[in-house]
Amino acid sequence: MPLAEAATTMELSQLTFHEQPELRHPDLVTAFAGWSDAAQAATGTVSYLVKRLGAKRFAEIEAEEFYDFSSLRPTVTVDRGLITSLKLPHSSFFCWQNQTGDRDLVLLHGIEPQLRWQKFVDLILDLAGQLKVHRIYALGGLYDRTPHTREPRISGLVNKPELLDVLERDGIEPIVYQGPSSLHGLLMTECVERKIEVISLWAHSPFYVRAESNPMACHALLRKLTKFLEIELDLEELRKAGEYLQDMLSRLLAESDQLRRYVQQLEEQYAAEDTAPREPSEDANRIIREVEDFLRNERHRGEAS
Numbered sequence: 659m660p661l662a663e664a665a666t667t668m669e670l671s672q673l674t675f676h677e678q679p680e681l682r683h684p685d686l687v688t689a690f691a692g693w694s695d696a697a698q699a700a701t702g703t704v705s706y707l708v709k710r711l712g713a714k715r716f717a718e719i720e721a722e723e724f725y726d727f728s729s730l731r732p733t734v735t736v737d738r739g740l741i742t743s744l745k746l747p748h749s750s751f752f753c754w755q756n757q758t759g760d761r762d763l764v765l766l767h768g769i770e771p772q773l774r775w776q777k778f779v780d781l782i783l784d785l786a787g788q789l790k791v792h793r794i795y796a797l798g799g800l801y802d803r804t805p806h807t808r809e810p811r812i813s814g815l816v817n818k819p820e821l822l823d824v825l826e827r828d829g830i831e832p833i834v835y836q837g838p839s840s841l842h843g844l845l846m847t848e849c850v851e852r853k854i855e856v857i858s859l860w861a862h863s864p865f866y867v868r869a870e871s872n873p874m875a876c877h878a879l880l881r882k883l884t885k886f887l888e889i890e891l892d893l894e895e896l897r898k899a900g901e902y903l904q905d906m907l908s909r910l911l912a913e914s915d916q917l918r919r920y921v922q923q924l925e926e927q928y929a930a931e932d933t934a935p936r937e938p939s940e941d942a943n944r945i946i947r948e949v950e951d952f953l954r955n956e957r958h959r960g961e962a963s
Contacts, residue, residue: 672720672781679716679753683790684762685887688782689797690749692770694840697872699799699861703879704767710891713752713765717785721746724771724778751785759888761792770841779845783852794849795883796842796858799875801865805924806907810878811862817846821857828885833860859883866920867907873899 687707689700707713725747735743749768756762764786771778786794804811814830816822825832846856859882861875877896884891911918 672723672777673717673785674720675717677714677716679714679755681753681755681762681764681789682760683792684753684764686764686766686786686789686791686794687797687883687887688766688768688794688845690768690770690841692840694770694798694800694842696799696801697861697863697867697875698870699863699872699875699879700797701767702871702873702876703797703861703883704765706876706880706896707754707763707765707891708752708767711754711763711889713754713763715750716753717751719749719768719778719781721748724773725769726772730769730772756889761887763887763889764789764791775841775844779841779848782845783848783854786854787852791854793855793857794845795886796845796856797879797883798840798842798858798860799872799879800860800862802862803924803927804862804864805921805928806864806867806874806904807921807925808928810872810875812878812882813860813862815846815858815860817850817856821855824857828882830859830882857886864924866917867903873897873903 687704689695689704691698691701695701727746730747732744732746734741734745747769749766752765752767754763754765766782802811812830813833814825815833816825822832842858846858849856859879861872861879863872863875873896877893877900880891880893880896911921
């Protein structure tokens with residue numbers, strides 16, 4: 659059934675289509691800005707995929723019904739008193755046709771909705787069903803007591819017991835957690851009813867590195883994800899960005915005895931801990947402020963040079 663017909667026969671009225679792609683049982687990769695996107699690990703990963711693969715935007719979820727604009731503000735551009743544009747929060751679907759493999763790819767770069775989670779998830783899964791999606795990979799990011807001097811840990815969860823073996827084969831530790839949920843929880847449980855496999859991959863970023871985005875986390879997440887998707891992707895840009903961030907943090911370690919001791923403690927704990935997120939220690943706020951101040955000053959120096 660063409661997507662144009664789907665819009666009338668299924669609950670897809672909140673989707674705006676730009677084109678109707680013909681895809682071969684694609685995988686769907688999702689990322690939502692917000693609570694489950696620490697260090698922009700998830701949305702940064704999908705953005706990198708869109709850019710490197712040249713994926714095309716083919717549909718968007720209309721924002722009006724799912725966001726509170728008084729807290730998630732639209733952005734406006736005003737040029738010398740003349741308003742030139744207004745952008746509402748949006749979630750976009752992209753597609754990529756795989757020329758060397760058996761499965762194409764759909765990418766969802768979105769914002770976790772504040773309202774009507776069930777309807778939002780139903781829209782995603784109705785479209786996934788129409789496109790005959792093979793499997794969903796739901797990406798997330800969290801802050802953890804992990805040192806920046808080690809490879810970012812990638813943990814995971816699944817919605818079917820047999821998929822736990824898939825995590826084990828790729829060296830991804832299963833998450834142990836009980837507490838508040840992101841949209842991922844509803845998405846994954848709804849997929850059980852619809853018989854869609856979901857693997858959710860989470861990048862653990864150092865809690866004390868509150869940079870706007872962490873390329874090291876994106877790099878680690880993409881290394882795992884591309885294996886699942888069986889695609890080759892040039893990660894050199896992310897690798898170099900990660901090295902730049904590492905260099906700045908290394909300079910700070912050389913200047914700060916307190917941070918150096920703290921990172922050494924984290925390194926000692928890193929190998930022994932499981933993937934349950936650890937709460938920062940009592941002096942965490944002081945450590946975070948020190949790193950934030952240093953990175954801010956380094957950025958200002960770079961802009962001035």
